[in-house]
Amino acid sequence: QVQLVESGGGSVQAGDSLRLSCAASGSNFHRYTMAWFRQAPGKEREFVIGISWAGGSPNYADSVKGRFTISRDNAENMVYLQMNSLKPEDTAVYYCAGKSLGSIVTTPANTYFYWGQGTQVTVSS
Secondary structure, three states, rough: OOOEEEEEEEEOOOOOOEEEEEEEEOOOOHOEEEEEEOOOOOOOOOOEEEEEEOOOOOOOOOOOOOOOOOOHHHHHHHEEEEEEEOOOHOOOOEEEEOOOOOOOOOOOOOOOEEEOOOOOEEEEE
């Protein structure tokens, strides 16, 4: 069974940085498009950032452009989310998501088939 496992969440102060990791297991990960979503209490799950597993430009939510970056290591089946200049409004559960078909990053959550359990990020002011 394909599995995604996030790690690296925690509690930080505004302006700090945090790096989230997503470890994937299964097959054909070199063809996966990967993305990060987040969900704050009382709000819908929203797209944060995504990138094709092999090739293609990252796709960013406007709220994180210039602060967050996504990277991948296909040899290790890992994807990362580097978060800089964190703000209290970034507080949410962050989810790693993947899809096995297509090389274009999409933003709707229902276009992704594989999900991690989420990791909490809390930013205080």
